[in-house]
Amino acid sequence: MTNEKGRILVSGASIAGLTVAYWLDRYGFDVTVVERSAGLRPGGQALDIRGPALEVARRMGVLEEFRQRTTELRGMSMVDDSGTEIYRTTERTLTGGRLDSEDLEVLRDDLVDILHAACGARVRFVFDDRITNLTQDAYGIDVEFHNTEPARYDAVIGADGAHSGTRRLVFGPEQPFLRYMGGYVAIMTVPNFLGLDRWQTFLMGSGDAGAGLIGLDAGGTARAYLGFESEEPVEYDYRDEEAQKRLLAERAAGLGWVVPQILDHMRDDASGFHFDARIQVVMEHWTKDRVALVGDAGYAVSLTTGQGASMAMTGAYVLAGEIAAAGENPAAGIARYEHEVREYVLRNQAAARKLNDQNHDDGQSGAGEFTDFGTLVEDLALKDYRARLR
Numbered sequence: 035m036t037n038e039k040g041r042i043l044v045s046g047a048s049i050a051g052l053t054v055a056y057w058l059d060r061y062g063f064d065v066t067v068v069e070r071s072a073g074l075r076p077g078g079q080a081l082d083i084r085g086p087a088l089e090v091a092r093r094m095g096v097l098e099e100f101r102q103r104t105t106e107l108r109g110m111s112m113v114d115d116s117g118t119e120i121y122r123t124t125e126r127t128l129t130g131g132r133l134d135s136e137d138l139e140v141l142r143d144d145l146v147d148i149l150h151a152a153c154g155a156r157v158r159f160v161f162d163d164r165i166t167n168l169t170q171d172a173y174g175i176d177v178e179f180h181n182t183e184p185a186r187y188d189a190v191i192g193a194d195g196a197h198s199g200t201r202r203l204v205f206g207p208e209q210p211f212l213r214y215m216g217g218y219v220a221i222m223t224v225p226n227f228l229g230l231d232r233w234q235t236f237l238m239g240s241g242d243a244g245a246g247l248i249g250l251d252a253g254g255t256a257r258a259y260l261g262f263e264s265e266e267p268v269e270y271d272y273r274d275e276e277a278q279k280r281l282l283a284e285r286a287a288g289l290g291w292v293v294p295q296i297l298d299h300m301r302d303d304a305s306g307f308h309f310d311a312r313i314q315v316v317m318e319h320w321t322k323d324r325v326a327l328v329g330d331a332g333y334a335v336s337l338t339t340g341q342g343a344s345m346a347m348t349g350a351y352v353l354a355g356e357i358a359a360a361g362e363n364p365a366a367g368i369a370r371y372e373h374e375v376r377e378y379v380l381r382n383q384a385a386a387r388k389l390n391d392q393n394h395d396d397g398q399s400g401a402g403e404f405t406d407f408g409t410l411v412e413d414l415a416l417k418d419y420r421a422r423l424r
Contacts, residue, residue: 039061039062039063039064039358040063040064040187040188040189040362040364041063041064041065041066041185041186041187041188042058042063042064042065042066042187042188042189042190042191042357042364043066043067043068043165043175043177043185043187043189043190043191044058044065044066044067044068044190044191044193045067045068045069045164045165045190045191045192045193045194045198045199045200046067046068046069046192046193046194046195046198046200046329046331047067047069047071047074047075047146047150047159047161048075048142048146048193048195048329048346049081049142049145049146049149049329049343049346049347049350050193050328050329050330050331050346050347050349050350051067051069051191051193051194051328051329051350052067052146052149052150052152052153053090053094053149053346053347053350053351053354054191054193054328054350054351054353054354055067055153055157056094056149056152056153056154056157056354057094057350057351057354057355057358057419058354058357058358059153059154059156059157060423060424061354061355061357061358061419061422061423061424062358062422062423062424063357063358065156065157065158066157066158066159066160066185066187067153067157067158067159067160068160068163068164068165068179069159069160069161069162069163070162070163070164070194070199071161071162072161072162073161074143074146074147074150075143075146075306076143076223076305076306077142077143077221077222077223077257077305077306077307077308078141078142078143078146078221078306078308079129079141079142079221079257079259079308079337080105080129080130080139080140080141080142080248080257081139081140081141081142081145081340081342081343082129082130082131082137082138082139082340082341082343082344082407083100083137083138083139083140083145083343083344083347084137084138084340084341084344084407084408084411085341085344085348085411085412085413085414086344086348086378086413086414086416087343087344087345087347087348088136088137088138089416090347090348090350090351090416091347093351093416094152095152096148096149096152099148100138100140100145100148101138103140103141103144103145103148104138104139104140105130105139105140105141105232105248105250106232106250107127107130107133107139107232107233107234107248107250108124108133108231108232108233109122109123109124109125109126109127109133109233110122110123110126110127110128110233110234110235110236111123111233111234111235111236112235112236112237112238113235113236113237113238113291114237114238114239114290114291115237115239115289115290115291116290116291117290117291117292120238121238127139127234128234128236128246129234129248129340130340130407131340131406131407131408132406132407132408135407135408137407137408137411141250141257142343143306145343160179160182162181163179163180163181163182164179164180164199165177165178165179165180165190165199165200165203166178166179166180166203167203168190168200168203168204168325170322170323170324170325174186174187174188174324175187175188175189175190175324175325177190188324188364189324189325189326189357189364189365189368190324190325190326191325191326191327191328191353192204192325192326192327192328192331192332193327193328193329193331193346193350194331195329195330195331195334196212196310196313196315196330196331196334197272197310198327198330198331198332200325200327200331201315201320201327201331201332204322204325205317205322211315211316211317212311212313212314212315212316213313213314213315213316213387214267214311214312214313215311215312215313215314215336215338215386215387215390216263216264216265216312216390217261217262217263217264217311217312218261218262218264218268218281218285218309218310218311218312219259219260219261219309219310219312219337220259220260220261220278220282220300220307220308220309221257221258221259221306221307221308221309222257222258222260222299222300222304222305222306222307222308223255223256223257223258223304223305223306224247224255224256224257224258224296224299224300224303224304225255225256225299225303226247226249226251226252226253226254226255226256227256227292227295227299228247228249228256228292229249229252229253230247230248230249230250230252230256231249231250231251231252232249232250233248233249234246234247234248234249235247236259237289237290237291237293239289239290241288241289242262242263242264242285243260243261243262243263243285243286243289244259244260244261244262244289245258245259245260245261245286245289245291245292245293245296246258246259247259247292247296258296258299258300258304260282260286260293260296260297260300262282262285262286267311268281268311272309272310275307275309278307278309279300279301279307279309282297282300282309283297283300283301312336312337312338312390313334313336314333314334314335314336314383314386314387315330315331315332315333315334316333316383317332317333319372320332320333320372321368321369321371321372323365323368324364324365324368325368326353326368326371326372328346328349328350328353329342329345329346329349329350330342330346332349333345333349333379333382333383335379335382335383335386336386336390338386338387338389338390338393339382339385339386339389339407339410340407340410341382341385341386341410341411341412344411345378345379345382348375348378348414348416349371349375349379351416352371352374352375352414352416352417353368353371354419355417355419355422356368356370356371356374357371358419358422359419359422374417375414378412378414381412382412385410385412389410
């Protein structure tokens with residue numbers, strides 16, 4: 035090892051990467067997080083913290099902060115193409131489920147802000163950079179970067195999303211690992227031009243495309259959703275934002291309600307734009323010696339069950355704990371991590387596939403028929419690694 039506990043590189047500064055960095059630092063490792071964006075990536079959808087992730091947040095000391103930053107939505111409505119309201123409820127939302135649940139719904143960038151602050155001053159962040167090459171040997175990993183000088187680490191963790199560059203370098207091209215789930219979704223931040231106050235409204239159209247708006251502050255911004263179904267995957271460059279916007283505009287053309295305004299904002303002043311297919315990442319193994327993938331990079335579950343953020347936090351907690359418990363043999367800890375979370379991951383992915391297939395076969399037959407996300411939470415008994423804390 036290069037020092038008392040070792041040097042670990044984490045690729046990706048989002049939910050999984052920040053959670054694993056927090057815990058590794060607490061266990062005494064020298065942690066560097068490299069992120070290809072120029073800073074913490076803004077925007078994103080409303081994410082749900084459920085099941086074992088609530089306990090992870092409690093052990094991190096951030097659960098109350100999560101509660102203070104929840105969306106606190108009062109309910110939702112559905113409208114038709116003309117904008118006529120056809121359904122309204124104050125008992126649940128489309129994105130977060132039942133409002134009386136113990137689960138928490140927090141905007142993605144709020145979650146990231148809290149987790150980043152929790153990491154503290156010891157974790158080193160390198161923005162606007164990425165890994166370009168990894169070379170493992172029996173004693174460590176030599177890592178090359180796009181912008182900074184090469185360095186040697188005792189382990190590398192890929193927490194860089196469903197299109198993980200770390201995964202590509204270690205396991206090969208992404209295509210064999212992506213399971214397409216039948217559609218595409220974009221999320222962006224736009225002006226709250228409907229004045230929604232802790233409310234969400236979604237278009238219940240009859241075609242293959244749809245839209246929605248979530249507003250927390252009537253005078254602030256809103257999160258806009260645009261999406262469409264497609265039997266077969268659509269060819270596009272996942273890093274070409276303008277091409278993605280053109281594709282969305284084509285697929286959403288002709289939709290009513292406020293979709294034309296959403297499209298105008300998408301072209302002119304939307305921020306935090308993110309577009310991707312509904313996909314799962316399915317791998318026989320998501321670890322290799324001193325390299326581990328965590329969260330979407332290794333086992334994206336898709337948007338279907340709203341479990342992605344919870345799986346990311348849970349997997350990151352177990353990964354850091356097992357590395358710490360392995361002492362001077364990080365590869366053994368990494369292998370143990372995969373063993374510990376494998377069944378949990380597979381159960382979550384199977385539930386998402388089942389629900390996705392049901393939705394595809396049956397359609398949304400009534401405005402009041404929504405999934406109870408609470409019934410889809412998969413449990414995992416979390417070990418207590420506190421003896422490893424510095």
